[in-house]
Amino acid sequence: MTTEPGDMSWLEEPARTTYRPDARPSEADLRAGLAEAPEAPGRAFEESTGHGEHRDAGKSQGAAGEDRGSSAAGDGAGGGGSGRPRGEIWEDCPVVPLGVHGDLSYYLDTKGQLRSVDNHSLDKIRHIFGGRIGLLSAKYPSYYKNGDPKPGAFDQAKAATAMVAASTERGVWSPVGKVRGAGAWLDEDGRLIFHAGDEVMIEGRWRSPGVYGGHVYPASDPVPRPAKEISAEAAAEILTTLESWNWARPDIDPMLTLGVICAQQIGGALDWRPVTWVTGDQATGKSTLQRLLRYLHGGSSGLLQASDATEAGIRSVIGYSSMPVALDELEPDDDPKKGKAGAIIRLARIAASGDQILRGSTDQKGYQGNAYSCFLFSSILVPPLPPQDRSRLILLDLNRLSPDAPKPKDDPRRLKALGATLRASIIGRWDSWAERLDLWRGSLAAQGHGGRQADNYGTVLALADMALHEALPPDELMSSWARKLDVHLSAESVDVGSNAEDMLVHLLSQPLDVWRRGQKLNVASWIAMAAKLPRAPEAIEAATAENANTYLAQFGLRVKGRDVNAELCIANKPLAGLRSLFEGTPWAEGVWSQAARRVTDAKSANMTFARVPSRGYAIPFTSIPGLLNAMDETGGVSQRREASVPPDMEDFV
Structure with missing residues (x-):
């Protein structure tokens, strides 16, 4: 028998016969039974039901939203009868099974939250179903001894059996690399997805949290959303506000900072997330800048901000999200190898490229995950960093503010509105991102700045440009910026070294x-x-x-x-x-x-x-840098020097 797509008749129970211990089927009966047995579901079944790739969005409409679970089908309905769709607890069940991994079964509960269960106890089931006892008791009624149903009660054993069976039918599944929390992400076609915690924007349409395109977008605390309208005026106003700080490079640092803010807002959608360090002495406005960032990102729900944090604490708060991180007063450790600053900087390095994190744990199960957040640090001093960290760093230096310098406008409501509009502009113009980034990277490469410098500065300049202008940048503008950056990046290359x-x-x-x-x-x-x-x-x-x-x-x-x-x-x-x-x-x-x-x-x-x-x-x-330089009799420098060392970077011996 060949099963047509969508045909579940092969799962129906066979007719029951009376069991007799002394009755044995003949060899002819066995052969006849095998000849008439249904075929196992083939690829056509898997493709039609989604079970072959159970993480993809299916067709059922659960309470948590569209395409939340696959419509793959299996045996056992409700209390154990026939007709339960494979991979579902029951048809159109508001709880969506995702799969199993070891002792754990994974589900999206009635709120769309990701839940891992190792014991399907009465209270656990009740909690996953959001206290919908009436629904559970209708599907899995519990009876008194006389056969009367117990009001407001359900059969925990039958419910647990169906849940375990459904999650097992989904196959082996773990959240590593498949769960996307709040923040911006990319689908397989490079289109931007924005997860606002309680809803997910896909192709410009808000949907409930669930399973989309092979990834799980679980419900979480709501985060600030983009505004409903796009406006380049918001980015221009933010840039003007940033110019009120006394930057060491006033001609480029405000624009770079604008690009950094844009990168923080959509970090999970970027291939490269620059790490930024704002440094300056006291009274240079570092804390004021941190406050500006918090408001532009919509408050504490849009930015993980702290002045005393550990690497483990940051990971636990970020979870599966791609929300930005801004840490103030991250001063050098007494022992950089063992100090908390060193561990946080290593996490920022991993997050820059979205690499995987592997950690041991006391239960021998370990921790495995990814980091996709865009990090910004501020401090008076920058800790000593190895070349692999220095090359990932955009260093922004602040000078002291003059006593008569105007105070930056930091009205929270105004800045939150500007940040929401900035976010909307980036999302609305995302279709031009890939081409725009290539143009800016190419312009920097023409000046001899590729690799990490192109990653860092090409990303933030392209984002700032996209926030300010809908049209792609002209060659003259990019060449002008590349030349402007050239002298700074040349000196930076010497500082970074190798x-x-x-x-x-x-x-x-x-x-x-x-x-x-x-x-x-x-x-x-x-x-x-x-x-x-x-x-x-x-x-x-x-x-x-x-x-x-x-x-x-x-x-x-x-x-x-x-x-x-x-x-x-x-x-x-x-x-x-x-x-x-x-x-x-x-x-x-x-x-x-x-x-x-x-x-x-x-x-x-x-x-x-x-x-x-x-x-x-x-x-x-x-x-060998500096070895051939020497001081002459008059205190000047001999003419012999390496071509790679700028004239103002002398190394006297």
């Missing part, structure tokens, strides 16, 4: 005292002496340019060649001297060789260091 440059800077700055007495000079001075660089020390105690390599070799270092053609040789093996120089750093225990390999023009070769053989890397002096 892990390899950080390793070299650390190594060159370490003091060497071979005999543990006398004058201590750093590694850079010893190297300069060995290579006979201009203004290098002529001798240190008994060491001279001729025998400096003898002493450097005890630390796994050597200099090959002279002057600008010289090379620094670094051993790969964890020699005792090198281990002491890198102790307590990310490059300890031989990891320095990995960083050395990444230095421009580094070459691997066999070497000997104080009669200890080791492979190592020979790094040209021209690839």
